[in-house]
Amino acid sequence: MRAIISNEWIKLKGHPVYPILILVVMGLFILVVSQLKNAPFMGSSQDVEGQTFASLGLFDKGTILQTISYMAGFFKYIMVILFMHYVSLDYRYKMHRKQVMEGWSRPTTFFSKYLWIIAFVIIQTIILYIMGFLLSGAGDKSWSDYLSNPIFWALEFLALMTVGLFFLHLTKKSGLSMIILLIYAVIAEPIVAFRIPEIKAILPLAQSRLLIEAPFQKYVGFFTGEAYVPPGFPMQATITTLLFIVAFTAFSWWRFSKTDL
Amino acid sequence: MKIQNALSTQGLTKKYGQFIAVNDMTLSIPQGSVFGILGPNGSGKTTFLGMILGIIKSSSGSYAWFENGEKYPPGSIGGILEEPNLMPQLSAIDHLKMTANIKGVDFKTCEHILKRVGLDHVAKKKSGAFSLGMKQRLAIGSALIGDPRVLVLDEPLNGLDPSGIREVRELILQLAAEGVTVIISSHLLDEIEKVCTHLAIFKQGNLIDTQVLNQVTETDTVRLQIKAEAEHLLETVKQWAMTKSAELVEDFIHVEVMKPGNAASLNAYLFSNNIQLNHLVPLKEGVEKLFIEKTK
Numbered sequence: 197m198r199a200i201i202s203n204e205w206i207k208l209k210g211h212p213v214y215p216i217l218i219l220v221v222m223g224l225f226i227l228v229v230s231q232l233k234n235a236p237f238m239g240s241s242q243d244v245e246g247q248t249f250a251s252l253g254l255f256d257k258g259t260i261l262q263t264i265s266y267m268a269g270f271f272k273y274i275m276v277i278l279f280m281h282y283v284s285l286d287y288r289y290k291m292h293r294k295q296v297m298e299g300w301s302r303p304t305t306f307f308s309k310y311l312w313i314i315a316f317v318i319i320q321t322i323i324l325y326i327m328g329f330l331l332s333g334a335g336d337k338s339w340s341d342y343l344s345n346p347i348f349w350a351l352e353f354l355a356l357m358t359v360g361l362f363f364l365h366l367t368k369k370s371g372l373s374m375i376i377l378l379i380y381a382v383i384a385e386p387i388v389a390f391r392i393p394e395i396k397a398i399l400p401l402a403q404s405r406l407l408i409e410a411p412f413q414k415y416v417g418f419f420t421g422e423a424y425v426p427p428g429f430p431m432q433a434t435i436t437t438l439l440f441i442v443a444f445t446a447f448s449w450w451r452f453s454k455t456d457l
Numbered sequence: 458m459k460i461q462n463a464l465s466t467q468g469l470t471k472k473y474g475q476f477i478a479v480n481d482m483t484l485s486i487p488q489g490s491v492f493g494i495l496g497p498n499g500s501g502k503t504t505f506l507g508m509i510l511g512i513i514k515s516s517s518g519s520y521a522w523f524e525n526g527e528k529y530p531p532g533s534i535g536g537i538l539e540e541p542n543l544m545p546q547l548s549a550i551d552h553l554k555m556t557a558n559i560k561g562v563d564f565k566t567c568e569h570i571l572k573r574v575g576l577d578h579v580a581k582k583k584s585g586a587f588s589l590g591m592k593q594r595l596a597i598g599s600a601l602i603g604d605p606r607v608l609v610l611d612e613p614l615n616g617l618d619p620s621g622i623r624e625v626r627e628l629i630l631q632l633a634a635e636g637v638t639v640i641i642s643s644h645l646l647d648e649i650e651k652v653c654t655h656l657a658i659f660k661q662g663n664l665i666d667t668q669v670l671n672q673v674t675e676t677d678t679v680r681l682q683i684k685a686e687a688e689h690l691l692e693t694v695k696q697w698a699m700t701k702s703a704e705l706v707e708d709f710i711h712v713e714v715m716k717p718g719n720a721a722s723l724n725a726y727l728f729s730n731n732i733q734l735n736h737l738v739p740l741k742e743g744v745e746k747l748f749i750e751k752t753k
Contacts, residue, residue, distance in 0.1 A: 199558040206555055210546040285544065293512050294542035298559040298599070299532045457512040 200308045203295075207285070208312065214282045218275065218316065225271050226327065229264050233331055237412070254411055256335030258342040261328040263411045265345035268324060272353045273381075275316070277374050280360045283309050284370030293457040306452050313357055320353075321346045344429065348407035351437045355404035356381060358444035365448040365455075397432075400440035406433035461524055463488040463607050463638040464509060468518035471504050471662075478504040480662040481518065486640060486655070488523075488606075491633045493649040493670070494642040495748055496659030502642040503539055505659070506611050509640075510536045522607070532560040535600030536609035541592040545585025549576050549595050552584060553602060560603035567602070574598040575624065589616030597625065607638045614645055626652055646748055658751045665751045679714045681723060682706075684736035690727075697726050709736065 208215060233250045249255055254263045286292055286309065295305045324346035359380070363373040381401050388395065389402040396402045407430055462485045469482040479501040486492045496502050507513030509520050522534070543552055553567035571577040574594040579587070584595060593616050600608055610629075614622050622645075629639050629652045643649050649656065650670070658665045678701055683694070691710055694703045699718030704711055714723055720737055727734060 199561070202558045203555045206547065206551050207544065210544060210548075210551060289544045290542040291544065293538065294556075294599075295559060296512050297510050297534070297536040297538065298556050299534075299603075300559050454514065456507065456514060 204311045214278060217278055221271055221274050229267060250333055255331055255333045256337055257332050258337035258339050260332045261342040261345040264324055264327055265349040266408045266411055268349045269352055272356055276356050276360045279313055280364050280374055281370050284364055287368045296457055302453055306449055317350045321350045345408055352404040352407055354441050355400055355437050358441050359400055362444045362448045365451045403433050403436040406430055461488045464522055466520040469508055469515055469520055470517045472516040477662050482664050484657060484664060484667060488638050489636050490655045491639045491653045492655045493653035494657050495649060497752055500659040501662040502659055503611055506609055507538055510609055532603045533605055534607045535605035537596045537600055538611045541596030543584040543592055546583060548581045548583055550580040552599055556599045556602045562603045570598045570601055590618060590621045593617055610641045612643055614643055614648055660752050679719050681712045681720055682709045682738045683734050684709050685732050685734045687732040693730050
């Protein structure tokens with residue numbers, strides 16, 4: 197494990213643009229969320245006129261974890277694309293080949309790429325908790341009802357990441373895999389989920405989107421929810437998303453293990 | 458005494474669809490040898506080396522390293538396949554440190570290796586700014602980390618200038634003297650002849666021939682071409698104790714003389730039998746001739 201961390205650190209040091217961009221996006225997210233608290237809420241519903249995010253209760257104790265976890269989801273595509281591009285460097289410069297020739301097993305080479313992804317997910321999840329506690333307003337909700345939301349963000353991110361990495365291992369080309377991912381995630385899967393709702397359960401990203409309920413949906417005007425209800429634990433979506441993460445990692449490994457490096 | 462093999466392959470085959478890149482390759486590479494692989498472009502050299510290095514999946518057949526038949530003993534093998542695999546943003550020392558990490562070797566070794574491959578003055582320079590020759594030397598340096606028992610070098614002389622070629626040649630000979638098995642593919646027949654003890658010739662994915670190179674390059678015997686206006690010349694030559702073989706080739710007699718016999722001692726022997734040669738030329742039948750014959 198020491199060798200993996202040390203090698204990945206050497207590679208990361210040599211490509212500072214990736215951690216810098218990731219930190220910039222994380223910083224941007226923190227800035228946006230912290231500024232949003234007292235920003236006017238823009239929705240089409242009449243009862244939100246003149247209201248801020250905080251006055252609508254979206255930054256209340258507990259609820260804030262749902263709000264910021266949901267909003268962190270807006271940044272996930274940028275993060276996933278940055279990670280995909282970074283991981284693709286190993287294909288471009290044939291680092292997998294070099295590492296296997298030098299004595300690492302294929303599983304070690306394959307899973308070494310998950311080091312920074314896991315590290316990022318852990319750090320971002322912790323940031324969500326810290327921001328939640330720091331920016332929280334008052335309110336009668338319970339923290340315990342919302343504690344799972346940052347973890348749901350992590351699962352949602354990992355679902356998109358593993359699908360993206362699968363496309364990358366399939367094509368071995370960063371640009372092509374990113375295009376395929378965006379077409380799949382933004383166009384193909386949502387259309388299929390909308391047209392054939394019966395098969396939503398087998399669509400990985402559709403399932404992951406069910407993890408965190410949109411916290412301000414009733415204020416946006418598109419929805420007709422009678423009252424804001426804290427979400428229950430989305431058991432089915434959690435299990436399905438976890439299964440998809442494992443499945444797509446397994447598909448990627450299968451592809452990597454069978455291919456010539 | 459039984460010769461220990463560094464590598465044995467059995468029916469190793471690689472197919473890409475209908476195309477057979479390497480076909481039923483069975484060979485043994487003795488430990489401590491410098492084993493040259495020759496073949497025209499597309500003969501399967503790189504695919505073969507890729508399979509034994511574990512980075513190209515074989516379609517069938519098997520290979521085993523060393524006497525205990527390991528599939529791929531970590532750290533025991535250093536290799537270069539095709540072009541050097543380097544990240545242009547990383548420095549020379551960074552690349553060696555990564556290899557040292559993988560092989561569990563102290564970082565101090567990296568500086569020593571950089572000196573050995575003549576890159577110590579550019580240790581912190583990004584490899585993207587290196588010439589092809591410098592990249593090649595850095596890749597060889599990476600392969601040398603951890604004192605491998607076997608070094609697999611695919612076209613290691615590509616991009617090297619004459620002094621670079623000489624340095625790599627000397628390095629290979631030095632490693633061989635230390636007991637390292639070196640497997641090397643190259644287009645440079647002359648270089649193969651200079652460093653290799655064994656030779657395999659590939660053509661269209663098939664193993665055409667294997668040779669112990671000193672039998673090809675006349676180190677056990679001396680081949681001579683002689684001519685004389687004398688009767689019974691062939692019989693007289695055959696009767697000499699140092700003659701291994703003699704045959705008539707057109708107007709000349711080709712004699713294979715066992716060492717320490719040589720041209721002078723053959724001449725002296727024939728002179729003592731009242732035969733005066735009017736033509737005595739040493740024959741050099743090296744790798745090039747063998748290669749051309751076998752790959753026709």
